[in-house]
Amino acid sequence: MFRQISDNIYIRVSNSFDSNIIYINAGERQVLVDAGTGMYPDTLNQDLLNIGSSVNVLTDIVLTHSHIDHIGGVLPIIANASPTLHLHKSEGDMINSGDMRLTLSSTFGVELPPMRIDSLLEEGQELCLGDVCFKVYSTPGHSIGSICLHIEEEGILITGDTLFPGGSFGRVDFPTGNPQQLVASLKRITEWDFVIALPGHMNAITSNAKKHAESSYQMASSMFRYQ
Ligand SMILES: [Zn+2]
Ligand SMILES: [Zn+2]
Numbered sequence: 001m002f003r004q005i006s007d008n009i010y011i012r013v014s015n016s017f018d019s020n021i022i023y024i025n026a027g028e029r030q031v032l033v034d035a036g037t038g039m040y041p042d043t044l045n046q047d048l049l050n051i052g053s054s055v056n057v058l059t060d061i062v063l064t065h066s067h068i069d070h071i072g073g074v075l076p077i078i079a080n081a082s083p084t085l086h087l088h089k090s091e092g093d094m095i096n097s098g099d100m101r102l103t104l105s106s107t108f109g110v111e112l113p114p115m116r117i118d119s120l121l122e123e124g125q126e127l128c129l130g131d132v133c134f135k136v137y138s139t140p141g142h143s144i145g146s147i148c149l150h151i152e153e154e155g156i157l158i159t160g161d162t163l164f165p166g167g168s169f170g171r172v173d174f175p176t177g178n179p180q181q182l183v184a185s186l187k188r189i190t191e192w193d194f195v196i197a198l199p200g201h202m203n204a205i206t207s208n209a210k211k212h213a214e215s216s217y218q219m220a221s222s223m224f225r226y227q
Contacts, residue, residue, distance in 0.1 A: 001050070002023055002047055002048075005196060005198065006156065008025040009024050009154070009156065010023045011023075011204050012047055013203055018040075019035075019036055019037075019200045020034065020199065020202075021035060021044065022158060023048065023053060024132055025053065026130030027131040028059075029059045029129040030059050030060070031061070031132070032061045032083075033063075033064065033149065034061075034073075035061055035063070035071065035074045035077060036069065036072065037068060037073060041055070041076035055077050055081060057081070058083045059129070061074055061077065061083045062086040062149065063085070064146060064149070064159075064200055065088070065142065065160055065161065066095060067104055067161070068112065070161075072105070074115065084118045084119055085115070085117050086117070086119040087117045087119075087121065088120070088121045088138060088147050089145070090138075090145040091143065092119075092121070093120065095114070095115060095117050096116060096120075102145075104174060122138070123136065124136065127149075133151070133153075134151055135149070135152060136148075136149060137188070139162045140181040140185060141162060141178055141180075141185045141186075142161045142162055142170030142182060143161075143174060143175075143176050143177060144176035144178075145176075146161060146170070146185070148189065150194065155196060157197045159198065159199045159200065162182070162185055163186060163197060163199060164200075165199065165205050166202075166215075167212070167215035167218070169216045170182065172224075179224035180226045182220055182224070183221050183224055183226040186213065186220050187217050187227075189213045195207060197213065
């Protein structure tokens with residue numbers, strides 16, 4: 001079930017291994033941010049139908065990073081539609097060269113076929129899709145290509161697996177994870193202007209999100225002993 005966050009932005013909070021999935025009605029563009037594992041495609045389509053969209057009309061999927069619990073759901077979607085796939089270039093280049101290791105699919109015993117990332121994102125880029133513009137920030141630490149997406153005019157930050165509510169943050173023990181980079185990324189997040197944070201797992205933070213960011217930064221900083 002999608003929960004409405006603003007006029008055009010919805011989040012489907014996962015209660016399983018799936019990542020959260022964000023849906024944005026951007027006028028002529030219908031956007032998902034992250035796609036879950038893809039184990040329950042019919043449920044996702046039904047949830048989209050309930051808010052006036054569907055898998056078939058999606059035009060874009062932006063991935064906060066390429067772990068299987070975020071990218072796996074792309075497969076059943078591209079079987080029915082042809083959305084543009086967006087991912088930070090440091091993970092997108094690997095996938096485009098046929099190297100799926102960073103998705104961790106084999107670690108989780110899933111065979112993920114090669115796919116084509118159409119749009120390779122970079123730090124500082126303004127990504128405008130239909131009526132909505134995202135500022136793309138590279139926030140490595142959980143993985144090398146992890147990004148945050150800032151919808152500045154709505155005060156919303158999409159944080160992927162970098163920042164979670166209640167002082168928590170993404171793990172750093174997967175390949176390309178890096179505690180020092182994670183602390184630096186969390187510190188950067190505390191410097192941006194937002195009220196709402198939409199993480200890749202756990203609940204949406206619908207008010208005072210910068211307080212959560214500050215406490216995640218403090219927790220990570222003291223746990224990993226980096227400033
Ligand atoms: Zn995840
Ligand atoms: Zn992840």
